[in-house]
Amino acid sequence: MSVQQATLQSLKAGRRALWRQRLAENWRVFRGNLLGKIGLSLLVMFGLMAGLSYIPPLIDPMYHPMTGVDPLVVKSTGPSLTHWLGTDFMGRDILSQLLAGARVAFMVGVSAAFMSVVLGTAVGMTAGYLGKTTDTLLMRLADMIMVLPTLLVVLMLAALFGQLSIWMIVLMIALFRWPGVSRVIRAQTLSLKQRPFIDAARVAGASHTRIIFRHIMPNVLPLAFLYMTFRVTSAIVIEAGLAFLGFGDPGTVSWGMMLQWVWKTGHMFTAPYWLLPPGICISLITLSFYMLGRAMDEVLDPRLRDETQAG
Amino acid sequence: MSQSHKDILKLEGVSKFYRTRGNRYRRGGGTVVALSRVNLSLRPGEIFGLVGESGSGKTTAGRLVVRLEEPDEGRITLDGVDITHLKGGGLRDYRRKVQMVFQDPYQSLNPQMTIADAVAEPLITNKVGDPADRLERVLGVLDTAGLSPAEDFIYRFPHQLSGGQRQRVAIARAIVLEPSLLVADEPTSMLDASYSAQIFEILQGVRDQMGATIIFITHSMAAARYLCDRIAVIYHGHLVEQGPAEAVINSPSHPYTKALIDATPKFGRCEGVPTYGTYLPAPRPAGEQAGCPFFQRCALAERLLCSATYPEWRQVAGEQVCLCHFAAEGGQSPPPPEECRLGG
Amino acid sequence: MALLKVENLSIGYRTAGGMLKAVDGVNLSLEEGRSLGLVGESGCGKTTIGMALMGLLPPNGSITGGRIVLDGVEISALDEEELRKVRWSQVAMIFQAAMNALNPVIRVSAQMTEAIRTHRPDMDEQAIMQRVEGLFNLVGLPLERLHDFPHQYSGGMKQRAIIAMALALNPKLIIADEPTTALDVIVQDQILKETKVLQEQFDIGIIFISHDISIVAEVCHDIGVMYAGQLVEAGPAQEVFFNSKHPYTRALVGSFPTLAGPKSKLTPIPGEPPNLIGAIPGCRFCDRCPKDTASCKLEPPKWQEINERHWVLCDHC
Secondary structure, eight states, rough: OOOHHHHHHHHHHHHHHHHHHHHHHHHHHTTTTHHHHHHHHHHHHHHHHHHHOOOOOOOOGGGGGGTOOOTTTOOOOOOOSSSSTOOTTTSSSHHHHHHHHHHHHHHHHHHHHHHHHHHHHHHHHHHHHHHHHHHHHHHHHHHHHHHHHHHHHHHHHHHHHSSSSHHHHHHHHHHHHHHHHHHHHHHHHHHHHSSSSHHHHHHOOOOOIIIIIIIIIHHHHHHHHHHHHHHHHHHHHHHHHHHHOOOOOOTTTOOHHHHHHHTTTOTTTTTTHHHHHHHHHHHHHHHHHHHHHHHHHHHHHHHHHHHHHHH | TTTTGSSEEEEEEEEEEEEEEEOOOSOOOOEEEEEEEEEEEOTTTOOEEEETTTSSSHHHOOOHHTTOOOEEEEEEETTTEETTTOOOHHHHHHHHEEEESOEEEEEEEETOOOHHHHHHHHHHHOOOOOOHHHHHHHHHHHHHHTOOSSSGGOOOOOGGGOOHHHHHHHHHHHTTTSEEEEEEESSTTSSHHHHHHHHHHHHHHHHHHHHOOOEEEEEHHHHHHHHHHHEEEETTTTEEEEEEHHHHSSSSSHHHHHHHHSOOOOOOTTTTTOOOOOBOSOOOOOOOHHHHHHHHBBTOHHHHHHHHHOOEEEEEEEEEEEETTTTOOOOOOOOOOOOGGGOO | SSSEEEEEEEEEEEETTTTEEEEEEEEEEEEETEEEEEEETTSSHHHHHHHHHHHHTTTTTEEEEEEEEEEEEEEEOOHHHHHHBBTTTTTEEEOTTHHHHOOTOOOOHHHHHHHHHHHTTSSHHHHHHHHHHHHHHHHOOOGTEEEEGGGGOOHHHHHHHHOOOOOOOOOOOEEESSSSTOOHHHHHHHHHHHHHHHHHTTTTTEEEEESSSHHHHHHEEEEEEETTTEEEEEHHHHHHHOOOOOHHHHHHHHHHOOOSSOOOOOOOSSSOOOBBOOOOSTTGGGGOOOOOEEEEEHOOOOOOEETTTTTEOOOOO
């Protein structure tokens, strides 16, 4: 191995150490934030629930959240030893439904948020960087979508095409929720574009692609990530709303679905053990993602402050 | 000028206008002249100073040279090749030869990029060498730019460095391709005075060791005198005086050059620098569009002539030329007769 | 009696990495009508001292030792309410970023009358207006621009307006923190000269904070050179500039180019100032000092009197 190769190796090692150090620093700030800690512990709890959701059906087929029916139960019953949270109107276990609901919530929330943020970031960066006609067209499109009431439109589509699968719902949410992100990312891109380091990159011979991916993107990604945590919240709420109104995926057990079953079978005021758990879970998971987002805000902020203060 | 064929960079009649958009207070758009018919030629291996205040167009001139902007009129040639409207691949090749150091080191480095990545960027975009070669060159230029041991700096982010260090990183990045022309846009104005000397030393080293030609843009006459071989003074987009640095500063001819010298702090080691008093503290009403650009502030202006007629370039001494009706050989403009002079 | 006495002043900032000693044992004194220039690199503590004199330290900063006495009153012991009375009426400040010190949506005249009205409830509107017009004349601003908004002013005019506001209540002391850094050379020169004239006219004490020793030397009677939170050399401007003793002062004087004289090589100062978190046993400059000896690193240097009123903090001068 030549000396050059050795230095190169050490450069790579140094770069890794640098990122570790950066991560550690961010983690330190995050840990100092109470909201973030609460949010993160709640999310860990929901994550555990989602993970545990695979276990009950293995114990006994009657614990399958969708199809498992306790043959001894014919109506909704309260908590007992065999059904810790009770059963629903046809004897399905509420706890295993609740666990399965956590899995669905994560799946819907994260994937819809991820898709909308990716789309929003791509559109926002393109519009901001290219400017002119492209900017106008993309932003007018964003405006048009932004003013559409997501829930109402998805409801209408669901009514038109019959029941929608959970993935269709995810896609819909993503398609309707990107404009907000793209506005923020566009604004950020516009201000970055004016910064001298972009001029410096141009003088260094960087192509547009390189400027977008190497210079602008790393500077907007933290913001995009921040927006993702907030978007998760709204995606979960929209899915729950759809399901509660009866337009959810009938093949999936989500918390919104559970609420719909409570309501449809008239147990709203008679079975708190059935009504409360999914309701509390929806509120808590949206709250925890929100708190996480607030903490991320803190984490991203000091670095920005750091930069300006040095000047 | 006899050796014009040897000039590395030539600006011929270069103008740049900015269109301002109207707003609620000022209806309609207007045009701001950033540069007006500028002629410049640079000789290989010299440090050429462009001196002026903010808004004088000196930065615009620098940005035109590195082609961050395109001139509206005139033409720019490097080694005889017209680069005024280069695009695409041609522009990329051009930028291998012409690099720039920006004014504000707090803004000109990407906060998300390590020093190693920032300095290596010109090499990567121009596909020079393999990663190992590139690293070696990066370490080399960091050393040239006075950041040693270079290994200590490459893993850091810009916000972990002081302003002086950042500016040295910016210089390293600009010289890593060994350009033949370097534009340094007020590289010390955002830094503590104590860092300036370091930056000057590095720039001199770049010229002496790499043979690069440097355009040094500054507002400081003293810095220009220290660093430059020749200087040009620019006022509101118009060049007003040009010549060897020593000559222009010791015997300035244009009233604006004199005003700049008056304004430089002279405490210590400046005995014998006269006070010229050529700058009107309050501007007089504007003259005609075609008049002398300095008319409003010039204490020596003669109303009829200066407000209406654009001056011609006059040779003052040797290579020193001046854009003033009253410039005369010998370096001093004779004061106009008392009755023609305007009150302040 | 001195107008201002700063005795053994220490100021610390609480940071994530620990206590940062921004100012460490600084002594200053200023007579009425004199001007003192504080010079040093960014981070040397000069702005922190200015803020402390105004009682405007940021929330994570505090005076950890020593005292500030202005005109017989110990400022460092006052509470916020008492400080507010002292501020502007006795000590005024001209900030580094003067452009931002004016409220962009309020007319200049209104901002100036407001400043006077809050501190001088006894003055009637007409008297206040007369005062404002007088100030405008004083700093060379045209009266017809009195009712403009700040954004209609040029940089130099804004700085003049700020100076007028600083003078409004006849303060005994003005702290000028890099007042001309953002201005063009010609305007800078005009403002410096006018400041000097006003100071002599009204017998105001000025503390002039700058990183540029050539400007300070031109404007001030005395110079204090600061390095890494300490004062390292102090004395009359002529003395400190032409007869500098401390290696840092010499480097500062030798590091800026001049308009005349031989084009001697400038002397750049190598290295960077030390980190002020944690204890520094010896001399703070020794890492960058050409005279560095073994004892410098271990023992803190002592003050030496070079001449009358010219002091230096170095054992080898």
